[in-house]
Amino acid sequence: MESRFRILFLIAALVGLSGCAATKNLFGFGDESAPPPTAEPPGQVIEPEVERREVREPAIDREDFEIGAYVGIMSIEDFGSNVAYGARIAYHITEGFFLEGTVGQSEGGLTSFEVLSGGARIIADSERKLTYYNLNLGYNILPGEVFLGEGRAYNTNLYLIAGLGSTRFAGDDRFTVNFGAGYRFLLTDSVALHIDFRDHLFDIDLLGEEKTAHNLEGHLGVTVFF
Amino acid sequence: MSEHSITTIPSTPQPTRSAWCGCLVAVVLLVCQSAPLQAADEYRSVAVADPYLELRTGPGRGYPVFHVVDRGETVDVIKQRTEWYLVRAANGKEGWVDRAQMEKTLQPDGEQVSFARATIEDFTNAKWETGVLAGDFGGANIVSLYGGYSLNPNIAIELWASQILGNFSNGWMGSVNLVHETWPEWRVSPFFTLGAGVIHTEPKSTIIQGPDRTDQVGHVGAGFRIYATRRFLLRAEYKSYVVFTSRDENEEVEEWKVGFAFFF
Numbered sequence: 041m042e043s044r045f046r047i048l049f050l051i052a053a054l055v056g057l058s059g060c061a062a063t064k065n066l067f068g069f070g071d072e073s074a075p076p077p078t079a080e081p082p083g084q085v086i087e088p089e090v091e092r093r094e095v096r097e098p099a100i101d102r103e104d105f106e107i108g109a110y111v112g113i114m115s116i117e118d119f120g121s122n123v124a125y126g127a128r129i130a131y132h133i134t135e136g137f138f139l140e141g142t143v144g145q146s147e148g149g150l151t152s153f154e155v156l157s158g159g160a161r162i163i164a165d166s167e168r169k170l171t172y173y174n175l176n177l178g179y180n181i182l183p184g185e186v187f188l189g190e191g192r193a194y195n196t197n198l199y200l201i202a203g204l205g206s207t208r209f210a211g212d213d214r215f216t217v218n219f220g221a222g223y224r225f226l227l228t229d230s231v232a233l234h235i236d237f238r239d240h241l242f243d244i245d246l247l248g249e250e251k252t253a254h255n256l257e258g259h260l261g262v263t264v265f266f
Numbered sequence: 267m268s269e270h271s272i273t274t275i276p277s278t279p280q281p282t283r284s285a286w287c288g289c290l291v292a293v294v295l296l297v298c299q300s301a302p303l304q305a306a307d308e309y310r311s312v313a314v315a316d317p318y319l320e321l322r323t324g325p326g327r328g329y330p331v332f333h334v335v336d337r338g339e340t341v342d343v344i345k346q347r348t349e350w351y352l353v354r355a356a357n358g359k360e361g362w363v364d365r366a367q368m369e370k371t372l373q374p375d376g377e378q379v380s381f382a383r384a385t386i387e388d389f390t391n392a393k394w395e396t397g398v399l400a401g402d403f404g405g406a407n408i409v410s411l412y413g414g415y416s417l418n419p420n421i422a423i424e425l426w427a428s429q430i431l432g433n434f435s436n437g438w439m440g441s442v443n444l445v446h447e448t449w450p451e452w453r454v455s456p457f458f459t460l461g462a463g464v465i466h467t468e469p470k471s472t473i474i475q476g477p478d479r480t481d482q483v484g485h486v487g488a489g490f491r492i493y494a495t496r497r498f499l500l501r502a503e504y505k506s507y508v509v510f511t512s513r514d515e516n517e518e519v520e521e522w523k524v525g526f527a528f529f530f
Contacts, residue, residue, distance in 0.1 A: 104347060
């Protein structure tokens with residue numbers, strides 16, 4: 041019952057504060073009132089007889105976001121390697137830095153213990169599916185160009201990423217740190233191919249002792265800037 | 267002198283007629299040109315005011331300059347990526363130009379072009395903000411995503427979604443925050459926050475088997491928003507939570523988080 045009163049009190053406080061906001065003078069730091077409009081200067085008002093050319097300014101198309109999908113191989117420590125696929129979205133802050141979000145999934149196989157022991161299973165088959173998300177900061181460390189023959193040049197970027205997220209595997213969500221490097225090959229100004237190598241680190245205690253598992257992933261991807 | 271004036275006066279209707287002809291020609295020309303004009307309007311045209319405009323092969327400082335557009339010529343701006351603009355010259359060459367050079371180009375009416383760039387004023391006045399923070403939530407790891415809307419420079423409403431990853435239990439939390447910034451125009455702007463939400467916890471399967479719980483939660487906190495560059499800011503905050511459990515005693519949890527965000 042006490043908790044209900046606390047929530048009521050919180051809601052009342054919230055409403056009260058937002059009411060204060062409307063006055064714009066909360067704690068005396070709000071905007072000062074605007075000065076009265078100055079009177080029109082005496083004398084003749086000259087109307088310039090210049091016709092301004094009507095210019096419609098189209099907004100410049102910004103292409104700071106990059107979205108795409110990838111497919112590759114993920115090696116889950118003790119559980120073998122399997123196909124991994126996922127999607128990514130990136131926001132380019134400057135020509136160097138970008139933020140990236142990834143979601144992906146793979147599947148763990150049998151551990152050597154499970155294979156050697158015959159029928160014993162450490163985890164249920166339904167818990168072998170691995171899904172992850174990560175939020176990363178990336179840096180284009182080696183921008184450049186590659187040349188195909190005499191007449192074609194493509195822009196490329198070698199980038200580093202590091203970040204954190206969560207991996208669901210063997211029945212639990214596991215705090216995950218990931219880092220890696222990638223190569224972006226721009227087919228056009230808006231379409232890019234990627235090759236990425238990443239290491240996903242999380243703690244796992246399924247095989248007797250708690251340890252930090254390294255789960256290496258390599259993938260190929262396509263992205264589009266928009 | 268007078269003869270001259272006599273000859274000119276009767277001739278006045280003649281320019282009118284030629285003016286009509288001129289108008290007709292102009293209209294015909296306009297109609298003929300209207301299609302290409304509209305096509306060109308899709309892109310913003312600017313005139314080069316500096317001695318030259320350098321076109322690079324890629325949107326970055328290291329890419330080589332492969333073409334130069336001279337003063338007085340116009341280029342079409344096709345698109346922008348970060349601080350770089352893809353432009354097309356009259357001869358069809360396309361290349362990337364940085365903001366500093368684009369700022370020195372002119373509009374068709376001769377005025378200088380302003381290529382808007384986020385400043386610390388936008389940091390104070392921007393309406394929307396979104397970001398990612400991570401840190402410690404009572405000994406567990408926490409990853410949070412938030413989006414906020416500013417009612418005015420001082421007050422903002424924020425929605426938070428967090429995932430909590432601990433040694434003994436995992437969970438998620440969603441909350442609504444009210445944030446008050448006392449000095450929003452400061453580069454390092456302190457704020458106070460108050461909010462309420464729900465927290466869901468699941469004990470880890472390998473350690474203990476317990477029921478999942480969903481409880482209401484309230485919190486107070488304080489922190490700093492720090493303007494970094496362009497649309498980018500850093501944020502650090504402390505929150506003290508009270509979890510209204512169904513047991514006899516409420517739980518109190520302290521949270522520390524840092525992260526980054528951008529406003530728009």
